Amino acid sequence: MALFYPTVYRDRITDITPDLLHDMGVRGLLLDVDNTLTTHGSQYLSDDVAAWLHTMQEAGFLMTVVSNSWEWRVAPFAKRIGLRHTSLSCKPLPFGFLRGARRMGLKRKECVAIGDQVFTDILGANLCGVPCIQLQPILLETGKPILALKRKLERYFYKRKEGKK
16 A cells, blocks of 8 residues: 555645755756646746746756656657657656666665646656655646546545655
8 A cells, every 4th residue: 555655745836946855965856847836737836836947957956857647748848948858758657766766876865756646647656666755736637538537546645745855
């Protein structure tokens, strides 16, 4: 059951501070895209997320995008924000996380996966041995039955998060 729980919970990506990451021993960030950096399917960042990315770069953190989305969706987004990326990462399998850590020249324990979904981002990071930070989704997806079912099942884990902030 511990596989479904993150190392840390935060509401938004902008709630993650360099101090928190330094305390965790983190040097690299493995970032999900949809509902973590931007809304599902969007190619644009909000000003506060853009400022957060700049703050993380200034603090010396390496970053890469690790997404299950298609290359045509992830590549232009990653290019726009100046980060390398891995698309079709097959999360919760460890391949994308391992590739991201290797590209940054870091060990798994020096990285943190940041994402919004329990059954992909959190489970995948835990299976891979990467610490993880779970966020609330920026905007819940509509019209996608599989995502709606996953979000319904995730509520169980959100209800049990007390004391893990």
